[in-house]
Amino acid sequence: MIVDCLTDNNNRTYAEVRNCFIKTGAKIGSSGTVAHMFKHQAVFSFKGEDEEAVLEALMMADVEVDDIECEDGVITIFCPNTEYNNTKTALSETYPELELDLDEITFVPQTDTDITEEHLEKFQKFMDMLEDCDDVQNVYHNAVLPE
Incomplete structure (x- = not known):
């Protein structure tokens, strides 16, 4: 998990974020x-079917592409x-x-970690606590929640 913060007081922000970690174990x-x-x-997502044409257009423009996917009529x-x-x-x-x-720069997890039913409530509490911290801008994680 990466917690991205923007603050004018490092000590206060660190204490708030650390408290979220401690209270949830x-x-x-x-x-x-x-x-x-x-x-x-950088991640871009839009409706489309022909990822090969999109890849060719990006290659013609000398854009370096790590990956391109087409799933359910959406190209990413x-x-x-x-x-x-x-x-x-x-x-x-x-x-x-x-x-x-979708049009953003983000942290994309390289592996996924399944969250079990028994840990789901604690994970949700943890995410809610981080969301309540004023200085927390984004939280990036590799958790896969059960359906």
């Missing part, structure tokens, strides 16, 4: 402890975060009418 690591488990990527593009602007520009020039459903 989680362990807090030092900065960068789990960074290797996530890839910092994963690029290095440094390629965000190049990708967005290439997409808008090639497909001027394209409406992006």
